[in-house]
Amino acid sequence: MSATMERRTPEPGTWLGIPEFPKAAKVGLANAQLRKNLAHATTTIRAKRVVRASEVPDWEELRTAAAQIKDRVGRHLDTYLLQAEAAMTAAGITVHWARDAADANRIVADIAKAKGVDEVVKIKSMVTQEIDLNEALEAEGIAAWETDLAELIVQLGHDLPSHILVPAIHRNRREVREIFVEEMGRYGTPAPEGISDNPPELAEAARVHLREKFLRAEMAVSGGNFIVAETGTLVIVESEGNGRMCLTLPKTLVSVVGIEKIVPTIEDLEVFLKLLPRSSTGERMNPYTSLWTGVTDGDGPQDLHVVLLDNGRSRVLSDPTGRAALRCIRCSACLNICPVYERVGGHAYGSPYPGPIGAILGPQLRGLEDARDRALPFASTLCGACNDVCPVKIPFTDILVHLRNKVVEYKTADHATGEQALMKTAAWVMSDGKHLAEAQLATRAAGGVFGKRWLGKLPIPIASRWLRARDVEAPPTQTFRQWWKKNREGEGR
């Protein structure tokens, strides 16, 4: 039968062809519409976050508490994981352990095959993007349908997510309408005739399209925002209600959850459920917060599975500086505040985790073997705006600088590089004011040549990267140390 060769779901875009960040960034930068959309969206959400954070008198204490809870979980992760496994098992959940993406994908596919289902509905989840679960299921002939509106737009658009919370942030309503008109009918209920790009009409089309899938689905796949170790409770935080549908209608529910998502007790949730919506969407309270503890007879899924995923997290945990990245609760505040993300968009980061968190988490999860991962820690001006908004106080810029050091060590391990030679020279120059004074002979000579003129576009390697759009004032013929000698000699040491 030729149908077995055909795809069940829209073929997505691929991260594979995306080049290193500096090159990939050009695509987003050149797209004026994208930059306008992103600037508008991020500016709006930023302003909302500031208002919502400032309403909470103990906001800073909450941030500190969240960081401390997450750090404690990291320090005793082995204990908490076993406690969570025991509690979940006692509640009737089947717990699976997955070392990597392949493990997790195989476990989910095996459950689907054992159940005899050939399609699953999905709640929006970053971790299943990370492991590329949809494509793994597709390869097994199982269709995975995204039910979050933005994920649906990405899926139907043969696209890639570009934001953690709003994965279709790079699309405008006209594009969404086109995607719906073109694609919905191929994969289920088509968009209504004559649909406009009015958002309520588009949302209604999605609702109808998805309803058919919700009512038919025998199995759902989710991620998980939190697992409470003491009770074995799973928590999903979402804002459209699609998650609630997935968590209640299908008979089987499989949740893939990163091992860092543990919180010790139910009380600890309070901290995060206050921080997350205000940091993420700028809302006081999250619209749909689902908590479930095992199987309840006659209510909701009767077969529950949890796949606990490592996929590089143990390695991140082993780095005392880098491990703070595991505190992340996927709120997106760092993306929304980031001036680099705002101008470039998410795709240039080359993975489902874009922005500052992608720049620190991606290279740690995956390692530094790929040049694209080695470029990510440098995709930041170190302006530090992300540090200030992060609800779990991740020290982004410290981790970025730490990873830059790791990249340099990696690159220079086998052979010297040109940059390294420059930095070694700088190290010598800056080791003593006498050396710096010698080096300044060159800048003073240049100052003599150029006088008071500014330097414009010059075809000098490397310097042209600056001079392409920025002039430089010619250096002065007298340095400060000379001025001091001339005007204050004898007062120094």
Added chain:
Amino acid sequence: MSPGSGKTVALFATCINDTMKPSIPIATVTVLERLGCRVVYPPRQTCCGQIMTNTGYWKEALPTVRNYVSSFGDYDYVVGPSGSCVGSVRHQHEMLARHAGDEPLAEDAKAVASRSYELSEFLIDVLGVTDVGAYFPHRVTYHPTCHSIRVAKVGDRPLRLLRAVGGIELLDLPGAEQCCGFGGTFSIKNPDVSIAMATDKARNVTSTGAEYLVAGDQACLMNIGGVLHRDHEPVRTIHLAEILASTEENPR
């Protein structure tokens, strides 16, 4: 009695100002001496090492930590006209020494860092002055540089000093707290993003109608000023110290 009398201040000129813009440390000396401080310039000083540190070359940054400690270790007050350089000294030097396994250096670095001040901090927190007697009758807009507000954490001190300047007209900069795109070697490693950010910043600056853009970090001013100059915009850049040094008798 003038607020600075009896206080000896070691000037940390910073390598970029020393080499590229001596008018800034000269202005810093002018302000500090006008307020009665005795200013000294330890000549072996060089650089905070940030260009190496933030590019990932921690081993290569270590000599600057040693140099800073030996240059400034004997002084009660070290003052630098840069939030970024002073911020790096305070936030990174101890870490670099510790990373290299040099505990004694880490302790020394920590001690001297705790006595290191960005100019506006020293004027307001140590000398207790907001009005330094400056006069600058121009339209000015202020860019709070990222490292001055988020690493050195100078807060609104520069603005408080500027508000007290005679004749000045301060204009609000739209999107003031967004980065100008300099980022040290970021400007070379990711030139396209850097230029896009600098261009947006320059556009916001010109929209204010200011004659001068002021900031506490020359590197950022070089970046924004480079775009302004290329685009033939009449706005000039000026360092905070230079405005504070300007008086009615000795205008800039």
